[in-house]
Amino acid sequence: MRVLIVGLIFVAGVVVAYFFTQPKDEPLKVYNPIDVESEMVEKDLARKGFGHTIQEFSFTDQNGLAYGSKDLKGKVYVAEYFFTTCGTICPRMNAEMQRVQEAYKGVDRFKILSFTVDPETDSVAQMKIYADGHGADSKQWHFLTGKKTDLYKLARRSFFVLKPAEAANQGDVGSDFIHTNYFVLVDTQKRIRGYYDGTDSREVDKLIGDIRKLLEEEN
Template sequence: MPFLLLPALAIMLFSCGGSDNKLPIYGERDVVKNNAEGKEVTDTIYNTIPPFSFVNQKGDTVSEAIVKDKIYVADFFFTSCPTICPIMKRQMIKVYDKIKGSPDVMILSHTIDPEHDTPQVLDKYATDLGITGTQWQFLNGPKEKVYEIGEKHYLSTLKEDKTAEGGFIHSGAFVLVDKDKRVRGMYDGTTDEGAQKLIADIEKLRVEYSK
C-alpha cells in the first residue's frame, strides 16, 4: 500500500518567513480578534494535539504529560499489518537510533487495531524490534479516540476497510510535533529519504527552541 497523502483539509501554514529557516506549522487555523486595552488584536490559533489517555506496551496509562516540553514523533500502525508497517518500523528504528538517550525527544506509535494489539502484544512487538526503555512508546486506546486524534489532529488517514490487506487503510506518515503540541512536519515513513528528513528536522526544532 503506497504512502497516503495528507487529507485535503490539512493546510500547511508557515509560522514565519523563509529567511529564518523555521519549519512550517501544519493544519487548519482560526483567526480570532480580541480587544486589548481598547485596541483590536488579531490572534492566530493553530491546530494542536489535545489531551489524551492511552495505555502503553507495559500496561501503564500514558497521557499528554509524557511529552510535556518534548519534541516527539507520532505514527499509526498495527502489528499484523502485511503491507507498509514493517517498512515504517524499519525506518523509524533509524530515527530511534539517532535520538536514543536524548531526554527532549520521544516517539509515540499508536495501534489502529486495539482489540488485537493488547499491551502484551505491543510489548512483544517492541521487544522484537529491540526497543528498550521508555523513549519509544507503543500505545493502545479506544478505537474511536485513536481515530479521532489521528485524523483531526495528527492529520493522518485512518480507517477500517475489509477489502484492504490486513483490514485497515492508514497513512504511512511520520508526524513531527513540537513542544507546543503543533504539527511541524509530515514525512513518508516508508522511505529512507523520509526518515533522514525527519531526523534533520528534529535538529532544526531543537535549534529553534534553543534560541
C-alpha cells in the same frame, strides 16, 4: 602593490557577498488543517488556518502504563499509526523508525509514539512483543493502545492521518486497516511541524535532521 591591495579587497568582497547571499535555515513550517490534503480533514476543521494543536490524550503503552499528553510537556515527538499484524507498509515504517530512535538514543527531550489502529488485536502484551522485536527503548519509544474510538478520533482530528470517511467506518476494509504511511513531527507546543513518508529513507533522513532543528530551536 596597489594591484595586490585591489585584488585582496575584491576577494574579500566576494567572500562577504557569498556569506550574506547563502540561504539561511528557515524555521520548520507550522501545519494547520488548511495546509493538509482536504480529504484527510473533517469539514468543520477544513478552513482552520491558525492555532491547530494536538488534542489531549492518554493511552496505555507496551508496559501497561498510562502515557499521553502530560508526559510530553517540553518534548519533541514523532507519531505514527500502524498495527502489529500489518504485512505491507508497517514493517518498513518501523524499520525506518528504528533509525530515528538510534539517531536520538538517550535524548530525553525526544519521544516516539506508535498508535495502533487495531486495538482489538494489539493488546498490551501484543504491543510489548512487537516493541521488543523492534528494539524499542520503552523510555523513549511508546507503543500505544486503547479505545478504538479515541485512537481514531485523535488520528483524524489531530494528526490528520486517517480519512474521515474511513474513520467513520472504523478504518476496516476486510481484514485490513487504513492508515497513512506518514510520520508526524510535533513540537513542544503540540503543533505539527512536518509530515514524512515513513517508507522512504530519504524522507526519514530529512525527519532526523528536522528533529535536530526543533530541539535546537526550542532549547
